[in-house]
Amino acid sequence: MSTATTPKTGTGRAAGGALHGTLWLVWRRHRTALLAGILLTLAACALFSYQRIGLMGFLGDHGAPDALQDEFRTRFDGAFNSDLSFLRYIPVVVAVFLGAPLISSELERGTVHLVTTQSTGRGRWLATTLALPLTLVTVCTTLLAVVFQWLWAPARSLVVGGDWLNSGPFDVTGPVLAAKTLFLTACGIALGKLLKRMIPAMVATAFTAAAVSVVWGEKVVARLGTPLRLTYPYDGDGPALPADAVRFDDWVATADGRLYGFGTCVHDAQPDACRAKLGIVHRVTEYFSYDQMAAMQWRGAALLLALTAVLLAFVVWRARRRPL
């Protein structure tokens, strides 16, 4: 610990006591938001741990999966759904309320002229302004994702009907939650730098987040892995998918593996003749197995983090090329 040689004035605050230089400034500027974030993270982790105790008790008491499904639904669905929607809103909330105002509020109020003309200079200030909030965001979201995964994994085939891909768990466990939060926050910071006004930057960030979430869900997630295929006779029932697998798509196919859309010939006047003509004899189910989830998450996170790096590089480049 360094000893302060200058006399202390005003009310000394414990949280800012160990921080110095630009680190102190950035903490002091955003301490309400950052402290709220840290406390909320800890509270959510405590809640997840408490929920896990109840869940493990329930899973230990029951053996038959079929009966389990209904009772699980009545007892845990509400809790898991609210956990999932809380976690899915985190990236948006952080981006809108921390990312967008981060630089735009300084530009709007002109305080950027105050801090960038002190002896430490612009580069140090910008580096700390970006690094401290983003580091805390990374730590908090990673912690939340890890603890939630710990809660969710034992019941993964029961939560939201086992659909981990589209109903939430994919986005809020593993590295995806942190990567998504960082990416949207970087969007907010860049929009704030461009728009130079706080409220427009927050609104633009909210719209960007909505657009990103649509593109992510519709276009990106399913391309992060290659679905597995299960082929079985056209008239047969086919083997059941594993409980924790996610059905992706269904096809019909010829003997040599040519795929046709699931509805092929269904509305034809003579469906059997139509299928015979095309040579359709199989049904094919494409699915993602739970084993693939981690790899897909890392691929998605790598994509988001690469985009984050591009956005932050853009912010730093703009700030260096044209003084704020």
Add this chain to the structure above:
Amino acid sequence: MHDPSPAPGPWAIEADNLWKRYRRRWALQECSFRVPAGRVCAMVGPNGAGKSTFLGIAARLVQPSSGSLRLCGVPVSDPAVLSRVAYLAQDKPLYPRFTVADTLRLGRELNPRWDQALAERIVRSGNIAPSARVGTLSGGQRTRVAFALAFGKRPDLLLLDEPMSDLDPLARDELSGLLMAEAAEHGTTVLMSSHMLSEVEEMCDHLLVLADGRLRMAGPADALVPAHTLVTGLAVDGRVPPELTEHHTVVEARVSGRQFSALVRPNGPLAGTPGAPAAAAWDTLSPSLEEVLLACMRAPGAPALVLDEPRKETAA
């Protein structure tokens, strides 16, 4: 005295052929001048004359298009210049949610040469509680806190962009007193832009006049004013007599009725029209500083008068 680095040279500001172009227009053109250390220098000019641009360049907020600027011997392209210079923007931005103590701590955390006792003394002499939030302070109190932040940095050069423009007369008087006292005590060079010509006359001993991005006049106030003479006399054919325009530099001239009045920089003794009756002789008057400044700003076409121009000395 408190700085181990080599003592600042005799020049606090050395601008050499400084140009700045914004997207479509030139904000600053071929600005070359020097200001000796220890002066209180006023930068005067109409709105859009380039005053804020020059101060922005000096504070490293604006990048010059070409030319060089050295402050206390350090080029502004070197980030180290920021520890020698304190800059106060026109709207005196401070964080409204910080307390006064937090604001001073900001200065302490970001400046290695910070003088906490000095900053606290400035705040205390304005009866401002350290626990008060900046957002609740009056305009004069905020300016005082901003001054405390600027002086606490122990700058060699203080750059102020219209520091008194939004203050009431009482606060203006109080804070200009504070500014003069602190600058004199620490030998700080002050460069302030201002619209208030009376304020300039009272506080400043060095002048820079800008108009349309060009330097019109630069030099010590006590050398610039005597270089001008107010001449009145009989107009010749409704115009200023050619003897005057040929032999002297006319900054601004007006003809009303049969009389002309002109502000000139005489190049030698001023004599009336030769051979004319005594009634046609010219009357000469010493102008006030305000008259010289106004004439200079009104007549951007007149030749510039720059004393201490760096290139003159190198050429000699």
